[in-house]
Amino acid sequence: MSGEVESVESILEKYIPPGELESINKILYGNPALDLEIPAEVLEKAEAENYQVKAFSIPALPEETRRPRLVKIGLIQNKIVLPTDSPIQDQISALHARIGAIIENAGRAGVNIVCLQEAWTMPFAFCTREKHPWTQFAESAIDGHSTLFLAKLAEKYKMVIISPILERDETHGDVLWNTAVVIDQTGKVLGISRKNHIPRVGDFNESSYYYEGNTGHRVFQTIYGKIAINICYGRHHPQNWMMYGVNGAEIVFNPSATVGSLSEPMWRIEARNAAIANSYFTAAINRVGTEHFPREFTSGDGKPAHKEFGHFYGSSYIAAPDGSRTPGLSRVKDGLLITEVDLNLCRQITDKWGLRLTQRLDLYAASFTAAVNLDYKPPVIGK
Amino acid sequence: MSGEVESVESILEKYIPPGELESINKILYGNPALDLEIPAEVLEKAEAENYQVKAFSIPALPEETRRPRLVKIGLIQNKIVLPTDSPIQDQISALHARIGAIIENAGRAGVNIVCLQEAWTMPFAFCTREKHPWTQFAESAIDGHSTLFLAKLAEKYKMVIISPILERDETHGDVLWNTAVVIDQTGKVLGISRKNHIPRVGDFNESSYYYEGNTGHRVFQTIYGKIAINICYGRHHPQNWMMYGVNGAEIVFNPSATVGSLSEPMWRIEARNAAIANSYFTAAINRVGTEHFPREFTSGDGKPAHKEFGHFYGSSYIAAPDGSRTPGLSRVKDGLLITEVDLNLCRQITDKWGLRLTQRLDLYAASFTAAVNLDYKPPVIGK
Numbered sequence: 001m002s003g004e005v006e007s008v009e010s011i012l013e014k015y016i017p018p019g020e021l022e023s024i025n026k027i028l029y030g031n032p033a034l035d036l037e038i039p040a041e042v043l044e045k046a047e048a049e050n051y052q053v054k055a056f057s058i059p060a061l062p063e064e065t066r067r068p069r070l071v072k073i074g075l076i077q078n079k080i081v082l083p084t085d086s087p088i089q090d091q092i093s094a095l096h097a098r099i100g101a102i103i104e105n106a107g108r109a110g111v112n113i114v115c116l117q118e119a120w121t122m123p124f125a126f127c128t129r130e131k132h133p134w135t136q137f138a139e140s141a142i143d144g145h146s147t148l149f150l151a152k153l154a155e156k157y158k159m160v161i162i163s164p165i166l167e168r169d170e171t172h173g174d175v176l177w178n179t180a181v182v183i184d185q186t187g188k189v190l191g192i193s194r195k196n197h198i199p200r201v202g203d204f205n206e207s208s209y210y211y212e213g214n215t216g217h218r219v220f221q222t223i224y225g226k227i228a229i230n231i232c233y234g235r236h237h238p239q240n241w242m243m244y245g246v247n248g249a250e251i252v253f254n255p256s257a258t259v260g261s262l263s264e265p266m267w268r269i270e271a272r273n274a275a276i277a278n279s280y281f282t283a284a285i286n287r288v289g290t291e292h293f294p295r296e297f298t299s300g301d302g303k304p305a306h307k308e309f310g311h312f313y314g315s316s317y318i319a320a321p322d323g324s325r326t327p328g329l330s331r332v333k334d335g336l337l338i339t340e341v342d343l344n345l346c347r348q349i350t351d352k353w354g355l356r357l358t359q360r361l362d363l364y365a366a367s368f369t370a371a372v373n374l375d376y377k378p379p380v381i382g383k
Numbered sequence: 384m385s386g387e388v389e390s391v392e393s394i395l396e397k398y399i400p401p402g403e404l405e406s407i408n409k410i411l412y413g414n415p416a417l418d419l420e421i422p423a424e425v426l427e428k429a430e431a432e433n434y435q436v437k438a439f440s441i442p443a444l445p446e447e448t449r450r451p452r453l454v455k456i457g458l459i460q461n462k463i464v465l466p467t468d469s470p471i472q473d474q475i476s477a478l479h480a481r482i483g484a485i486i487e488n489a490g491r492a493g494v495n496i497v498c499l500q501e502a503w504t505m506p507f508a509f510c511t512r513e514k515h516p517w518t519q520f521a522e523s524a525i526d527g528h529s530t531l532f533l534a535k536l537a538e539k540y541k542m543v544i545i546s547p548i549l550e551r552d553e554t555h556g557d558v559l560w561n562t563a564v565v566i567d568q569t570g571k572v573l574g575i576s577r578k579n580h581i582p583r584v585g586d587f588n589e590s591s592y593y594y595e596g597n598t599g600h601r602v603f604q605t606i607y608g609k610i611a612i613n614i615c616y617g618r619h620h621p622q623n624w625m626m627y628g629v630n631g632a633e634i635v636f637n638p639s640a641t642v643g644s645l646s647e648p649m650w651r652i653e654a655r656n657a658a659i660a661n662s663y664f665t666a667a668i669n670r671v672g673t674e675h676f677p678r679e680f681t682s683g684d685g686k687p688a689h690k691e692f693g694h695f696y697g698s699s700y701i702a703a704p705d706g707s708r709t710p711g712l713s714r715v716k717d718g719l720l721i722t723e724v725d726l727n728l729c730r731q732i733t734d735k736w737g738l739r740l741t742q743r744l745d746l747y748a749a750s751f752t753a754a755v756n757l758d759y760k761p762p763v764i765g766k
Contacts, residue, residue, distance in 0.1 A: 030648030238621030265413030273656035368748035
């Protein structure tokens with residue numbers, strides 16, 4: 001999108017001299033993520049296909065009783081490929097082709113776990129409140145075409161793939177869900193995780209399409225570590241992040257779709273706060289670009305009807321339990337962010353900071369339980 | 384401290400041209416806080432007494448059924464005044480004189496609520512694990528000399544003052560607490576709020592001195608709005624912030640004492656995340672400077688014994704429910720941050736973002752309650 005800044009990092013690097021840049025980067029980003037070498041072929045492919053690749057590594061201390069648990073995480077952010085009024089099957093096929101190629105490249109770079117953006121098979125059409133034609137993008141989590149498509153890539157590269165889709169649950173009333181499908185490194189569907197908190201903000205009341213998820217805070221034990229998925233708006237709810245941590249997640253993915261005017265100042269804060277508070281890694285993924293819809297809609301903000309609602313600002317990043325984070329991907333371009341992390345860092349930081357030791361979960365179990373009573377009287381002094 | 388950066392903001396402003404600075408400030412800081420005019424006399428006093436004053440305003444939309452609820456918040460960050468081996472009564476008197484003068488200046492600027500830094504009457508000596516002489520800084524919350532001293536200023540300026548001290552609870556076993564005393568605008572002690580989460584990190588196992596607080600998540604109804612105090616390490620615990628919100632707080636103060644090498648990358652994240660997640664204002668206050676102690680101590684990090692543990696980096700700031708924040712005070716200098724906020728913004732953002740509407744407190748009451756059972760089995764798929 002013209003006029004959009006490429007990234008915060010690109011501006012800092014452009015203007016600030018190295019010494020002072022290092023000082024404020026340490027404050028803004030924490031311990032610097034190290035550069036990770038990836039095959040030249042991967043970079044060439046990406047350049048030829050017009051997307052960005054960035055690669056980092058976040059190490060941990062060596063331990064005597066555990067080996068390093070290195071995992072290469074890949075995050076993919078992208079624009080839609082075809083206009084939103086193209087035939088739906090064409091739109092899906094074009095996205096399969098685009099994302100398939102990026103996943104192939106991630107595979108070449110040795111990525112172990114890939115996560116795609118929220119509702120990656122479609123434009124983010126929920127702003128329109130139109131059911132037709134958009135709900136035709138919905139598919140089965142278990143044997144829908146996107147799951148079958150990704151299963152082959154997962155098996156080919158021994159990769160775990162997290163595929164956030166609009167799910168049609170044909171076996172339970174044909175309802176829709178906002179769902180992440182977890183495909184393991186053999187191509188098998190390990191399970192699904194549904195969006196726990198549904199927005200009613202700005203252009204979106206997504207409860208027109210799907211309700212709050214009913215899969216709780218499950219964690220997936222993969223061969224690369226324990227992962228969980230907190231979809232989009234759930235990132236605003238620290239208690240949601242927390243339950244994934246209580247259940248043992250070491251990496252929590254946050255596939256999202258959110259635009260600049262609404263949420264950008266929050267984007268750098270929330271997933272990173274969750275990494276700190278829960279001593280785990282978080283991975284924040286946002287789509288890119290501006291999507292134009294065929295028919296106009298209003299946004300509940302008193303402004304005239306319109307056909308697009310703003311710029312998805314990308315900026316996908318990884319945050320580590322020690323409070324550090326990688327630079328972000330571009331605000332305007334498709335991209336693949338590769339980050340090799342040592343999961344041993346989770347326990348090391350759990351021990352160092354003691355945030356689980358000191359979390360007083362029993363106090364909050366009692367406090368929340370009291371607070372949900374209709375006759376709960378908050379302790380207010382001086383009233 | 385020589386070699387320390389003055390602030391992130393000062394470096395951004397020094398090097399980045401105005402147009403691009405505006406773009407990335409919008410991402411880094413959200414909607415820009417407006418400059419607030421304050422009397423020249425206040426600035427002159429501050430300059431003469433060698434501390435910084437910054438003043439901002441964070442407005443809300445006008446409403447038809449409520450008047451604006453403007454509150455001027457003042458945050459004070461400071462170095463200790465005398466060396467830590469000076470007579471204790473002298474150290475306290477010197478801090479009273481220094482802070483008293485800054486509060487007088489805040490009063491002249493029309494500040495309504497002032498919050499001081501954690502344990503403001505003393506050096507942050509808990510790293511030493513020595514009981515003698517430091518516990519002599521402890522005093523009664525109700526009629527200790529610091530409360531009596533501040534009560535006069537509170538009454539003089541019709542100001543609510545939050546005074547975080549090392550409390551000696553003479554009437555309940557003579558134990559120590561880390562306590563914020565809330566003094567109302569008439570000079571009366573409205574009540575106390577104790578630190579809920581006690582660190583065992585880095586140089587600090589403060590449970591050598593005091594335990595987890597027993598005052599819960601109380602909120603103080605003042606004439607200027609509902610306030611609460613989340614002391615220091617409690618900022619790492621989102622569920623702690625959340626309960627103050629559930630109980631109705633509109634501003635939550637976070638008086639702290641924390642050093643650069645330990646926590647600085649987290650400082651900009653946590654209080655701001657809390658403001659977003661709970662649709663209230665947060666106020667983060669950190670002390671400044673490096674404190675040298677008379678006897679050496681170790682830090683549990685394998686390094687040689689030493690007499691100081693690092694630089695308190697100041698950087699106090701206010702975060703708003705819309706995800707924006709003020710610039711910070713200096714990393715190296717005493718300071719007074721004045722921010723006029725319209726508390727109507729809390730409800731406006733509660734309505735806009737719906738984060739309370741969608742918080743599913745009942746789900747988390749049940750989840751936390753289940754999780755504290757010793758035989759709780761986390762839902763792990765694929766194990």
